[in-house]
Amino acid sequence: PRLYHICMAPISVSTCHIPWDDLFALMLLIPSLPCSPANFLEEEGNRGLVAAVFGILFSSLCVLVLDTDPLPLITHSSQSTRGKYWKILALLYYPAFYYPLMACATVRHKASYLMGCLLSWCHCVVHIWQKVDCPQSPKIYRYYSTLSYIPIILCLVLLSLWYPALLIKSFTGQKETLDKEVTQIYGVTWIPLKLILSITTAMIAVYQVALLLLVAVIPTIQIIRAGMTKDIVVLLVQFGLVPSESPAVPGDMEKELRTVKYYLWSLEVCYICSLVLCCLLTCTMLLRTLVMHRSNLKALYQGAVLDVFYKAHILRPSRQAIVCWMSFASFQTAFACLGLLIQQVIFFICSVGFAGGFCCLEWCLMLGAFLLASSLPPRPFWLTLVVAVIVQNLAAHYQFLEQHPLRKELTNRRALYIATYLLFPINVLVGVLAGLWRMLISGLYNSIHFCQLDISLLNRGVETFDPGYHTYCHYLKIEVSQSHPVMKAFCLLLLQLARPEGPSGLRASNVEEGIQLMQHKQAPLSRARFKQSRARWWLAYTLLHNPSLTACRKTALCDPTANGTQLSTPEP
Amino acid sequence: PRLYHICMAPISVSTCHIPWDDLFALMLLIPSLPCSPANFLEEEGNRGLVAAVFGILFSSLCVLVLDTDPLPLITHSSQSTRGKYWKILALLYYPAFYYPLMACATVRHKASYLMGCLLSWCHCVVHIWQKVDCPQSPKIYRYYSTLSYIPIILCLVLLSLWYPALLIKSFTGQKETLDKEVTQIYGVTWIPLKLILSITTAMIAVYQVALLLLVAVIPTIQIIRAGMTKDIVVLLVQFGLVPSESPAVPGDMEKELRTVKYYLWSLEVCYICSLVLCCLLTCTMLLRTLVMHRSNLKALYQGAVLDVFYKAHILRPSRQAIVCWMSFASFQTAFACLGLLIQQVIFFICSVGFAGGFCCLEWCLMLGAFLLASSLPPRPFWLTLVVAVIVQNLAAHYQFLEQHPLRKELTNRRALYIATYLLFPINVLVGVLAGLWRMLISGLYNSIHFCQLDISLLNRGVETFDPGYHTYCHYLKIEVSQSHPVMKAFCLLLLQLARPEGPSGLRASNVEEGIQLMQHKQAPLSRARFKQSRARWWLAYTLLHNPSLTACRKTALCDPTANGTQLSTPEP
Known part of the structure; x- marks a missing residue:
């Protein structure tokens, strides 16, 4: 495992475009990381991939808490006087170590997908080889170490299948369409x-x-x-x-x-x-x-x-x-x-x-x-x-x-x-x-x-x-x-206007359908003399369905009776 | 204590107008009690008095749970084969035993007040004399019995002061006026x-x-x-x-x-x-x-x-x-x-x-x-x-x-x-x-x-x-x-009409004040063409303040838009 970390850690850090000098330079990772591409917690990311990386991270934490050698780069760290500091440092080391596995997917480039493939295969092979070679350990129970590594290995297997799939998609030109995103927002499984x-x-x-x-x-x-x-x-x-x-x-x-x-x-x-x-x-x-x-x-x-x-x-x-x-x-x-x-x-x-x-x-x-x-x-x-x-x-x-x-x-x-x-x-x-x-x-x-x-x-x-x-x-x-779905639908409409190359007819219908879910029916204000009574009715109706609005009503709106009709009034 | 119970139990039962034959006839008390005057849990009762009797009852229960002789009339009942049955019987015996203390106040007659005085004094003197004469007992701690009887004695002292006060009031002709009851309903301390x-x-x-x-x-x-x-x-x-x-x-x-x-x-x-x-x-x-x-x-x-x-x-x-x-x-x-x-x-x-x-x-x-x-x-x-x-x-x-x-x-x-x-x-x-x-x-x-x-x-x-x-x-x-205060105020108005001997002016004002607490302001329906819009507004406003009404709206009212104005609409 020590060799594995010595090999992989520089690769991890180099993916983050940071000069690698010393082990202690790991601390420098934290302020520099925001420069790298990382919108991985946005909705449009690869959900399974991100979840797998977080799974690996948590499993590593479990191993770390019970381990006597928290940092694999330093042997017998628990016996040294600074043992406890190594353990705390390890809490920051593991997230940085596995970070490239996630970052490669967010760049949305063929080279990054290739990098992701290589990295995930590398991690996966090393872990599997390590556990097949030496399945027993003296800690707690002889197979405990192997069993506790199963989630890590499964997540890595998922990653090493996901990245090739992304790479193939990028070559065949299949892009994630806006339709899919709209479906994601309004689907039942969302x-x-x-x-x-x-x-x-x-x-x-x-x-x-x-x-x-x-x-x-x-x-x-x-x-x-x-x-x-x-x-x-x-x-x-x-x-x-x-x-x-x-x-x-x-x-x-x-x-x-x-x-x-x-x-x-x-x-x-x-x-x-x-x-x-x-x-x-x-x-x-x-x-x-x-x-x-x-x-x-x-x-x-x-x-x-x-x-x-x-x-x-x-x-x-x-x-x-x-x-x-x-x-x-x-x-x-x-x-x-x-x-x-x-x-x-x-x-x-x-x-x-x-x-x-x-x-x-x-x-x-x-x-x-x-x-x-x-x-x-x-x-x-x-x-x-x-x-x-x-x-x-x-x-x-x-x-x-x-x-x-x-x-x-x-x-x-x-x-x-x-x-x-x-x-x-x-x-x-x-x-x-x-x-x-x-x-x-x-x-x-x-x-x-x-x-x-x-x-x-x-x-x-x-x-x-x-x-x-x-x-x-x-x-x-x-x-x-x-x-909020209405805001998202609006943003998607804007994106659609900016990128007119796709089949816009299909998309527009989907977006409209999505917006209709939130749309309200505007009542015709035919006669002027009914205006105030109707306005009050709309206001009361709105407040009945949106009781939270009562708190900010006076401050947000100057004249509540006149502006009542402009509030969103979802139909029951 | 045995002598006390032998003396007091027949008196208790005779107050309930029931023939006294045997100890086991106590069970007969339960079906016969509803014949006796007993609206003691109504609001107009003497609250302190009723609370004191319940206090005595609960303290007796505490004594009973730990006592080896649950029924004072039967000595060494715990050693007999039927000991546990005596304990269960005692759970019904004590309420019946102390019942006259409360019933005397609900008849609202001079003779019953006098009876109440005699009974409460009798109970009180016996208990105090008993504890002064023999303050120590071998149970748990030598003063435990005496200390656990303190609430009973305090409640009995309260009763033996309350009944004379009631008696004196009945002689001097001071009656509880309706005004007082109205104040009770609407006062802050109610x-x-x-x-x-x-x-x-x-x-x-x-x-x-x-x-x-x-x-x-x-x-x-x-x-x-x-x-x-x-x-x-x-x-x-x-x-x-x-x-x-x-x-x-x-x-x-x-x-x-x-x-x-x-x-x-x-x-x-x-x-x-x-x-x-x-x-x-x-x-x-x-x-x-x-x-x-x-x-x-x-x-x-x-x-x-x-x-x-x-x-x-x-x-x-x-x-x-x-x-x-x-x-x-x-x-x-x-x-x-x-x-x-x-x-x-x-x-x-x-x-x-x-x-x-x-x-x-x-x-x-x-x-x-x-x-x-x-x-x-x-x-x-x-x-x-x-x-x-x-x-x-x-x-x-x-x-x-x-x-x-x-x-x-x-x-x-x-x-x-x-x-x-x-x-x-x-x-x-x-x-x-x-x-x-x-x-x-x-x-x-x-x-x-x-x-x-x-x-x-x-x-x-x-x-x-x-x-x-x-x-x-x-x-x-x-x-x-x-x-409900509105219902009570209405009942009091009816009572006032039936009993016109009192200073009705003062009373009426108080009752009105009470009703005003619950009254709603009726909006003038000046023009017919605003009728429907206003009705809908009232309905929405009412439902906003009384969300519970939505459940029974369709069943209770035939035409919700037409009857909307008839619902109670409290002002904010």
Whole structure:
């Protein structure tokens, strides 16, 4: 790997048109990079390619965090006194190292595509060769290093297929037409690039964390299971951890040894099952983010700010919004990692408890009988609570509610008041159960939705105190303000006028169709005397559909009644 | 106490006009009670009196839960085979036992007030005499029983002052005028009775739980502290729990003994401090519930359903709403208990950790040095994260944001994209910290607001899955649909016509003032040709202020354009 980095790093830097002097000159990369062509986070870029590079970057970060040699150019850096500085430097080194893989696609020139082909093939071959040559490593688990490199290799394979395809396209003269872009903007499958990036890295994060959780625990349990002897079983029986009928004699522990091995096996199964469940849940939530985001964007484009935010927002860039936009993908990735960890802890405990009921029947029956007999209140108590709740529901339906055909009305008030008073102590006990349920459901809900940034874990009024939701809200502001379909359609029309070589008839129809999605119907203002009333009606109608406009109405418009008709008024 | 119950129970039952045969006939109380006068949960009742009786009831429940003899009429009931059934029966016995204290006030007759005086004095004297005569009991802590009876005695004292006042008022002829009721409805201090009840019982719940938490732990710690000997200190030193410079010789442990006693004392202080903090927080949240509830009611009376609920609701009674209304006060009380418990656990752990930094300096320095040296990442790492965040903020402000006088715009896009890419790995690490903060803040927020039913602990979209918030929403529906000020003012006007003996001029003015709060200004429809445009404008304006009406518009009105003017249209 050291040779690979020594060869590739100068190439990486030379692609960025920067003189290569020393390793420390890497720091110079950062101010010089803006000179190179890099509109890679614009919508018209090659989405899959950019997502693949971000995936490689995140996987490298995962390798870096656990690695003892963060910078491959310097061996045994962790043993030196400056080890921790190398690790921090590596955080900036890897983005610069993989940057050319992305930059080559944005230049839109045959030579750059060729360069991209060579680079991606080179990276890919080196990585695959390295892992085939030496698949085992002493770290955590012998195949961990190989398994954790799989996302990097897959992303590199994607790149080494993508670049040749781009090169062939550029030779055959197939250009990305404006039509395609219009379709991208208005198609059903349209999702902003930044979100695709964040979901890709979050999915890779789920893989990496799940892999780490798996290889850190399962081999250890298997080793313990294989190495379990009768002597240890005797100890466990003496401590009362394993039920035993016979006296604790080492020679006579066959059955108990089998029981212990069975326990360990079921622990292993529980761990894997809960991990699979967590991964599935996290991935489902991430996909749900995509759906939510699409509907949020649609609502904001139509001006329905209150459908998305609890309070009216003005959708324009700000310092905070830019910072949040920059860190959105990173936060999504980090939250996916943490969410998976929290879920695994909760679900593993739950699954062990649940499996305990089925697997370790003897042990649990003993415990269960003890619990039922001592701490839990007796069964008539539960029965009373259930009966009280049913009685209240029946009484409410048949006694306290008068069912008119049009509307229901309260009746028998005295009986209602007396029932309320008499059932007060029982309802307090029901309330304690409801409180426990409240605690459980809020904990479970928050742990499952932890990876979703588009949901606040706090209450409506204070939801922006949640750092995840705060980031998402500001990210949305930038996305909406910078990529409104009407604005894009307008820009495309301008581009079309500047480049009249294509088949303009087809394009124009598509663009028109796109614009019609956002267009509003202008009512004919036939008679002058209806003018003011109509203007007021339009204004009210507009404000009904765009409540966010009320905030900036007085400042933006001098005479609201006269200018009311000029506001955009989307049809329902 | 047995004699007291034997004497008082027949009196209680006789007040309810029911033949008294046997103890088991108590069950007969429930179907017969609706015959007795009992509109005590109506607004015009004596609020303080009703709240006091509910307070007595809840305190009795607290005593009952921990008591071994739940039914005072049957001694040693817990030792009998039917002990658990007695406890369940006691849940119904106590409400019936204290019922006459409330019923006497609702009859509104001199004889009933006199009866109320005698009953409350009797109860009060018996309880005070009982506790003065025998203040100590062997349960939990010797003064626990006495302290837990304080709310009962205070409430009884309130009742024994309230009834004579009512009696004197009835003799001097002072009646509650309609004016007062109108003032009650429209005054600033107006809060529904059910909420006053729930807050009173919740406050008593806070007292009872705090008392229990205090007497169950503090005397034990004090006993341990007093009984700490050098032999135990030697053991603690050998286990490494107490730092010691000298070798573990029992004779030479003066300093270590002092340290251990100091630790125990600081544990005690932490416990009391966190308990005080929890009580203050819970009480603040309960008071905040009152404020929130007032503003919610006001908003709902004005038709602004979406200011209170996330989705449009139709405010009419239903089975669920009645059940929730019945159990609202009980749930509020139970949630206050649970919330205090959860907070105490969290804050005690936090305060011990916090105090550890100050009190047990030696021990913590050792631990802290170990932690800093081994597990925590090195300081340059934190510095990098902080610098990265600051750099992003500065760059966003000075580089990526073009500050026009009217609106801000995004600029230097290339640099922005490159910075986003390069800072991706560092932002992932910042994201991990943000995720930890998200976890912490949501846990803390939910534990502090656990006792508030008017706040959902779940996200906006699924907030009604929270049993507490679900109960509150349905409770609000009943409150609003049954006690709208306009309806009340109308009923009062009808009552005024039926009872013309009072000074009607004063009353009418007050009622008018009350109605004006809700009145709308009718616009003059001067010219017929403007009619339709104006009607549409009114309709749009109305719907803008009452979004909930859109749901039932088509069904309720045949022709929306023609009837638009007849809807209530409050002025902004």
